[in-house]
Amino acid sequence: MVPPPAPVPPVAPASESAPQGTYLPTPPSEGEKYGYLGPRRRWPVLWLLLARVYLAVVAGWALASAVTAAGAGASGSRTLVELGVGLGIALPLALYAFRQTRGRVGKRRLTLEGHITFVEDWRRGYGRTAPSVDVVITLQGEEAAVLDNTLGHVSALDWPGALHVYVVGEPADQVARGLAERWGFAYTHVAAEAAQNAAAQAPGMARS
Numbered sequence: 032m033v034p035p036p037a038p039v040p041p042v043a044p045a046s047e048s049a050p051q052g053t054y055l056p057t058p059p060s061e062g063e064k065y066g067y068l069g070p071r072r073r074w075p076v077l078w079l080l081l082a083r084v085y086l087a088v089v090a091g092w093a094l095a096s097a098v099t100a101a102g103a104g105a106s107g108s109r110t111l112v113e114l115g116v117g118l119g120i121a122l123p124l125a126l127y128a129f130r131q132t133r134g135r136v137g138k139r140r141l142t143l144e145g146h147i148t149f150v151e152d153w154r155r156g157y158g159r160t161a162p163s164v165d166v167v168i169t170l171q172g173e174e175a176a177v178l179d180n181t182l183g184h185v186s187a188l189d190w191p192g193a194l195h196v197y198v199v200g201e202p203a204d205q206v207a208r209g210l211a212e213r214w215g216f217a218y219t220h221v222a223a224e225a226a227q228n229a230a231a232q233a234p235g236m237a238r239s
C-alpha cells in the first residue's frame with residue numbers, strides 16, 4: 032500500500048511569517064510600469080560625453096608622451112609624433128562616446144502612445160483566443176514568507192487567455208507544497224519532471 036502523504040504544515044501569511052528585516056518585493060505600480068517611457072533627462076548624458084572626451088584626450092596625450100619619452104631627433108618631429116599617437120588613441124574613444132550618446136539622446140524608437148496602440152491592436156486581434164501562458168516558479172530554498180509573497184502576486188496576474196502556474200521544488204518540501212496548494216497552483220518537483228520528459232522522449236528515441 033502507498034503510504035498517505037504527510038500532512039501539510041500550516042503556514043502563516045507572508046507579512047506575519049517574514050523574519051525581521053526580510054524584504055518582500057512588490058510588483059511595479061501602473062505609474063512605475065511606464066516610468067521608462069517618461070520624460071528624458073539628457074543633460075547628464077551630455078556631461079558624461081564631455082567628461083569622456085576630456086579623459087580620452089588626456090589619456091592619449093599622456094600615453095603619447097610616455098611612448099616618445101626616449102625622444103626623437105628634433106623637437107618638432109617629437110611633437111608631431113606625440114600628436115599623432117595621442118590623436119590615434121583619443122579619436123576612437125571620442126567617436127565611441129559620441130555614438131553612444133547619440134543613442135541615448137536621440138529620438139526613441141518606442142513611445143508610450145505607440146506602445147499602448149500596439150497593445151490595444153493586439154488585444155483586438157486576438158479577442159478571446161489569446162494564447163495560453165505557463166508561469167514556472169522554480170524554488171532555490173527561499174524562505175516561506177518570500178515564496179508566499181511571490182505566489183500572492185502571481186495569483187493577481189491578469190491575462191485574457193489561459194494562465195497555468197507551476198511551482199517546482201523539492202519532493203520533501205511540504206511547506207512549499209502547502210503554499211502552492213493554498214494559492215491553487217500545481218506543485219511538482221524536478222525528479223517528476225525529469226521522469227515525465229524521459230517517458231515522453233522514449234517512444235521517439237526508440238523509433239530512431
